[in-house]
Amino acid sequence: MIHVDRASVPKPDILEQHKRGGTETAAAIAHYDPYDPQKKAFDFSVYSHPDVKDALHDLFNGKCAYCESTFLHVYPGDVEHFRPKGEIEGIPNNPKPGYYWLAADWDNLLLSCRNCNQKLKHLIHGHASKITMGKMNQFPLSDPARYVRKHDHANGIKDEEPYRLLLNPCVDDPELHLEYGAQGIIRPKKDQHNAVSEMGRKSIEVYVLQRVPLVQEREKVLIDIQAQMQRVNEAVDNLNTHINDSDPAKRFYFEKILKRELARLKLFMDPSKPFLGMARQVIGAFLQNRFSITIT
Known part of the structure; x- marks a missing residue:
């Protein structure tokens, strides 16, 4: 949500x-x-x-x-x-x-x-x-x-x-009250005092957000996101290997690949895509940890 x-x-x-x-x-x-x-x-x-x-x-x-x-x-x-x-x-x-x-x-x-x-x-x-x-x-x-x-x-x-x-x-x-875990599960978020969001908990229950077919569909998207994050990591590693290459064309080539893979990753956060709340959480954490990029 x-x-x-x-x-x-x-x-x-x-x-x-x-x-x-x-x-x-x-x-x-x-x-x-x-x-x-x-x-x-x-x-x-x-x-x-x-x-x-x-x-x-x-x-x-x-x-x-x-x-x-x-x-x-x-x-x-x-x-x-x-x-x-x-x-x-x-x-x-x-x-x-x-x-x-x-x-x-x-x-x-x-x-x-x-x-x-x-x-x-x-x-x-x-x-x-x-x-x-x-x-x-x-x-x-x-x-x-x-x-x-x-x-x-x-x-x-x-x-x-x-x-x-x-x-x-x-x-x-809703992103202040809900969070997503492995296998596509959803759970109420905890605040700084470790208290569970009651709005998150009740909404998961009433809207049936833990129904098995829905969890399975979220997991499919999560797997695709994780695969794309791995491709981004590989692109970063390749660029780092050639960052000081004497041939600027080679460096430009690997920069282009990284930009392409990042653009593909960000497609999961397009407003038309399903499970945008989960995608923002997972991709947001990845971009922050890997590139110090904060998504809004």
Whole structure:
């Protein structure tokens, strides 16, 4: 998972207050105020409009906002509500409704693969049998008493933010909370006091970022990165061998090879590539240790 600048893609016009987004939000508020548990759930639809999906595809470069897998060649992805619209799983007695007033809010919409977003059976790394997991209607807070349940709450969702446990790639920097190990595993990062990031831990759990097929795909990319880093090392060694060569053409030749191999390594950090968070961590450490280059 990486940070994504939402401002890099314009808000779809259809979500504006004076368009269908505003009309549907007003209708949802009227539907749920006051809330009647006997009343049928509101039929939200504008969030799934093609213009919204296209904008999300552009925003996330066709990758899942959570696991960074590419999938558009297989299916168009889910329009995910970061704060769930229908109900909030885990709240006893009254999980419904969810954040109904945010169903058409551009800031609440993400692009997700079904494996992160839906409740499915997954084989988790380190487990022997499949477990039903996936975000769906989950939105855990560190203090359950802090949920904002109505659209007219004085400070809105700002009052919830200090207690939010899920990483939002358009708000947080996930690279401060997540790190990657051998074989493509992901784990919560520790701070300077050796305390594990609770946001990292909970996000890995809820988004199912340790599911075995995903770990295996990350490992494939990691192996390719490591192979390319080895080619860079070999290019450095060859250049060092000829650095004082009397023939400048030979030195230029090996400099050219090193530049080429470094450029190929940096391709793994192209925004369109999968698992950019892992690539930045691994390649960033390599470039810093080998060349004192810091990537930003």
